[in-house]
Amino acid sequence: MRGVNLGGWLVLEPWITPSIFQAFPQSDGIVDEYTLTSVLGAGVAYDTVLKPHWDSWVQYGDMQKIANSGFNLVRSKSTVRHNL
Secondary structure (H helix, E strand, O other): OOEEEOOOOOOOOOOOOHHHHHOOOHHHOOOOHHHHHHHHOHHHHHHHHHHHHHHHHOOHHHHHHHHHOOOOEEEOOOOHHHHO
């Protein structure tokens, strides 16, 4: 078994995707997906930050490269919010 981790895709983490968090003033207190949606509102956060990020962070070509490199396991962290 050979695996790779796709961190920062479905769960936003400031140390992996700092540009997302640097777009907002520190005084807003946005440090994760929960605070992002709380401050911006769920609809605005989804339309302007989350959906564009999810659609672009990992694409089909990335999965092809992973498979072509001999990996047969992909780990992607998610939260209970993604399972609802």
